[in-house]
Amino acid sequence: MLELYHHGSSVCAAKVRFALAEKGVVPDEMHYVDILKGEQFTPEFLKINPKAVVPSMVHDDQIINESTVICQYVNEAFDGPALVPDDPLARARMRIWEKAVDEQLHPACGELTFVSCHRHIVMRLGEEKLKEFLSSTPDQSVTSKWKTRKQEIVRLGFDAPGIEDTIRLYDSYLFKMEDTLKQYQWLAGDQFSLADIALTPYVNRLDMLSMFGMWSDGRLPKVEAWFERIKAMNSFGPAFLDWCPEELTNDLKVFGAQSWPDVKRIIGMS
Numbered sequence: 001m002l003e004l005y006h007h008g009s010s011v012c013a014a015k016v017r018f019a020l021a022e023k024g025v026v027p028d029e030m031h032y033v034d035i036l037k038g039e040q041f042t043p044e045f046l047k048i049n050p051k052a053v054v055p056s057m058v059h060d061d062q063i064i065n066e067s068t069v070i071c072q073y074v075n076e077a078f079d080g081p082a083l084v085p086d087d088p089l090a091r092a093r094m095r096i097w098e099k100a101v102d103e104q105l106h107p108a109c110g111e112l113t114f115v116s117c118h119r120h121i122v123m124r125l126g127e128e129k130l131k132e133f134l135s136s137t138p139d140q141s142v143t144s145k146w147k148t149r150k151q152e153i154v155r156l157g158f159d160a161p162g163i164e165d166t167i168r169l170y171d172s173y174l175f176k177m178e179d180t181l182k183q184y185q186w187l188a189g190d191q192f193s194l195a196d197i198a199l200t201p202y203v204n205r206l207d208m209l210s211m212f213g214m215w216s217d218g219r220l221p222k223v224e225a226w227f228e229r230i231k232a233m234n235s236f237g238p239a240f241l242d243w244c245p246e247e248l249t250n251d252l253k254v255f256g257a258q259s260w261p262d263v264k265r266i267i268g269m270s
């Protein structure tokens with residue numbers, strides 16, 4: 001019995017859905033946890049994931065948390081195409097990308113997503129429910145200081161201290177990808193791997209936020225070509241688009257477009 005706890009706009013959940021789809025594995029049950037309504041804070045879910053984050057996988061009653069670990073588990077536990085290269089050097093490159101995502105790009109993405117879109121969505125909860133939503137976040141969550149950081153970003157928006165550095169850090173990863181993709185077809189080498197699976201949600205997040213200007217029009221042509229190849233894969237729609245409700249897809253697009261001038265200014269494009 002395979003179960004996945006996930007959410008439509010969660011980058012980490014999309015990463016796991018992508019790995020599952022590439023392996024040809026279909027979970028028996030998909031549990032939708034609406035992290036913008038606070039469903040991650042229920043006592044039942046906290047028993048599964050004490051950090052109150054998605055995704056969580058339950059395989060034959062065993063809980064597996066942490067999207068990078070889940071993807072590695074999916075690759076090892078199920079038949080299907082190998083998502084880890086044979087060559088030890090390529091495997092090392094793959095793991096460096098996964099580590100960078102976990103340590104830097106994912107925390108940056110949480111901030112960029114909240115400042116440009118999700119803060120507008122959670123404000124719809126109304127002041128009382130918003131207070132409850134923000135105070136329910138455990139100290140150890142998306143990052144070790146997510147509770148205070150989320151509050152700060154929701155309240156201050158682009159005036160939150162450090163937000164500009166965060167956005168520039170995100171942008172710097174696109175440049176790192178471009179450099180790598182000048183050498184190899186895929187991020188770890190000439191084979192599609194968990195590195196591509198790990199980075200796709202972060203490029204797709206920008207795309208869904210109407211921020212594709214970060215690589216289009218000749219700014220980062222290798223990243224653009226890589227993302228086009230990934231979007232053409234059969235697994236892309238089911239992993240990245242189909243689980244995102246229409247209203248949320250629209251919010252990402254509209255609030256993202258409204259924030260794009262700020263992001264553009266911060267990364268020095270205007």
Ligand SMILES: N[C@@H](CCC(=O)N[C@@H](CS)C(=O)NCC(=O)O)C(=O)O
Pocket residue numbers: 009010011012013035040052053054055065066067068137141142
């Ligand atoms: N290190 C965790 C991070 C998971 C994470 O940050 N999930 C986000 C969505 S992508 C979440 O559930 N956020 C809940 C919140 O912000 O309260 C993993 O890789 O699984």
